[in-house]
Amino acid sequence: MTIAHNIETIRRDLPASVKLMAVTKQVSVAQMREAYAVGIRDFGESKIQEAQAKQQELADLPDICWHLIGHLQGNKVRKAVQIFEWIHSVDSLKLVQQIDRVATELATSPNICLQVKILPDPDKYGWTIPELLADLPQISDCEHLKIRGLMAIPPLGLTLAQTQQFFEQTRDLSHQIAQQPGSNLQMSELSMGMSGDYLPAISAGATIIRLGSILFGDRLKP
Numbered sequence: 001m002t003i004a005h006n007i008e009t010i011r012r013d014l015p016a017s018v019k020l021m022a023v024t025k026q027v028s029v030a031q032m033r034e035a036y037a038v039g040i041r042d043f044g045e046s047k048i049q050e051a052q053a054k055q056q057e058l059a060d061l062p063d064i065c066w067h068l069i070g071h072l073q074g075n076k077v078r079k080a081v082q083i084f085e086w087i088h089s090v091d092s093l094k095l096v097q098q099i100d101r102v103a104t105e106l107a108t109s110p111n112i113c114l115q116v117k118i119l120p121d122p123d124k125y126g127w128t129i130p131e132l133l134a135d136l137p138q139i140s141d142c143e144h145l146k147i148r149g150l151m152a153i154p155p156l157g158l159t160l161a162q163t164q165q166f167f168e169q170t171r172d173l174s175h176q177i178a179q180q181p182g183s184n185l186q187m188s189e190l191s192m193g194m195s196g197d198y199l200p201a202i203s204a205g206a207t208i209i210r211l212g213s214i215l216f217g218d219r220l221k222p
């Protein structure tokens with residue numbers, strides 16, 4: 001199947017409220033152009049260097065919106081703020097504050113998703129629910145950030161019902177945060193759902209799904 005066909009097939013069933021981000025780690029720029037040709041404008045990358053190289057090769061496509069979806073190290077914050085409009089993988093207060101400082105210096109205001117761990121997961125970064133609730137006042141103080149919502153990835157091995165519940169808990173947490181007294185966090189986006197679980201994510205209210213292998217085929221295993 002072609003990339004265009006895969007995209008059209010998925011798009012046919014997407015509610016208008018859901019944005020389809022193409023995750024293009026390990027995907028060639030030629031394949032990215034195929035996705036662009038059928039209307040994809042949101043591209044997600046997990047590594048700064050790979051994204052930067054692709055941005056140079058795709059410089060003739062000016063209206064791409066670039067999303068960082070991989071863990072961000074403190075020493076790469078400046079570069080990340082320079083080359084991404086969205087950072088979905090913001091996973092600690094320290095990182096939020098670093099991004100805010102750099103955004104202030106660069107006079108920009110990146111879109112941020114806060115990565116949460118709804119269930120314990122040793123393989124993932126992110127706030128636990130109590131940690132995130134405790135950090136909210138300081139997150140709200142970061143005036144140069146557009147805090148758009150939560151990002152979550154379910155742990156491996158959940159049943160469909162557990163996956164559904166995981167996404168619903170993420171949505172409920174987002175509502176809870178938006179309603180905190182004094183909260184200035186809009187929390188209008190929910191970045192959740194990948195190739196294997198985007199349907200339950202959408203049922204639970206995802207607004208941005210991040211699809212890689214279902215569009216481009218399997219990646220090499222690391």
Ligand SMILES: *Cc1c(COP(=O)(O)O)cnc(C)c1O
Nearest residue numbers: 023069194195196210211212213
């Ligand atoms: C790789 C990746 C995806 C896409 O995964 P697929 O299963 O290939 O759709 C989505 N989100 C994040 C954070 C990723 O690292």
